[in-house]
Amino acid sequence: MSRTNAHGLPKCLRLDKLGYVIDFRKEGIRKRIRLGHISLDKAVRHLVKHQEKLVEEKHLGVELKEVSFFEASNGFLAYSKSRKKTFKKDEWLIRRFNEFFNDKPLRSFTLDLVESYINWRRLRGRANGGFLSNATLNRELACLKSIFGRALLNRQIDRNPILGLKLFKENSRDRVINPLEYSKLIGFCPSHLRPMVEVAYLTAMRKGEILGLRWDQIDYNNRIITLEAVDTKTAEKREIPLDEGLIQLLKRIPRVLSSPYVFTFKGRRIKSVRTAFQKACNRAGLENFRFHDLRHCAVTNLRKAGVPESVIMSISGHKTHSVFKRYNSIDRDDKLEALAGYRRWKDSYRTPDEISKNAVSL
Secondary structure (H helix, E strand, O other), X not given: OOOEOOOOOEOOEEEEOXXXXXXXXXOOEEEEEEXXXXXXXXXXXXXXHHHHHHHHHHHHOOOOOOOEHHHHHHHHHHHHHHHOOOHHHHHHHHHHHHHHHOOOEHHHXXXXXXXXXXXHHHHHHHHOOOOOOHHHHHHHHHHHHHHHHHHHHOOOOOOOOOOOOOOOOOOOOOOOOXXXXXXXXXXXXXXXXXXXXXXXXXXXXXXXXXXXXXXXXXXXXXXXXXXXXXXXXXOOOEEEEOOHHHHHHHHOOOOOOOOOEOOEEOOEEOOOOHHHHHHHHHHHOOOOOOOOHHXXXXXXXXXXXXXXXXXXXXXXXOXXXXXXXXXXXXXXXXXXXXXXXXXXXXXXXOOHHHHHHHHXXX
């Protein structure tokens, strides 16, 4: 009790106009116990008893109810359904977790157990003739960490047993195609797929945003596509600019009166382009190219055209520079142009005679 606070009173003891107060934190939450107008000696005795009680609770402990992984994962899934647009992915992941972890108590988890899960997933992937990338495993581990984080907030555990779990290093995709390859791809796209590919290549819209595009979102007068918060992955409203070429492209798309959606096939909304797009890529001779890579192409092309980074992010919907950089690919032409630009800058400070003399010497 010798240690005092800034008011000269024992730590955790305060004095205000209403008397003495025990001011402390328990499990990260600030709490106060008002003692009223009593003597300092009496207030100190109350403080000592309170601290003894806290020590007793810490060592003897109020036993937490044993919570199984099933309970925690179901609780997290309820949160995911109410808060996340991508909860279907969480449902799939939790089925995999439950298959391996079963009803194991949360407090019995260890980092080694999680490593066993990782090995199990890798073996299962190979057994099915597939391969699990580091990025795929990271998405699963991130979900697992979220389950335990949620359990901690719900007081189902008093500590996180997988704290310190490290993710794998990912090789970010930087697959972009040049204008010649793009023209070849467009030539092999069927009529219902071609405008979707063009919109993705020119606007950096996400596949889900394109598949869900409705006619009422297109404003020809103001030359924009309006994506409301419910339409975007980041849950933030966004406007996509339209030039004359895009406007004419959209106006040429046959409109199905019975459907509010822009992109349809045989009168019905298109929900997936995977098969058609893969066939077009195969015919065009494009290997390891996905529909989402068109977004990379759009971002890179906008940057090469001199559009400021902040404007590109506003169009593409990237919220952080770190994620944006993964979509902005630097290729050999960029590096050659950088050197040429440096040469032009350097030459701007030299006289014509010096430039001519240097050219002759080379």
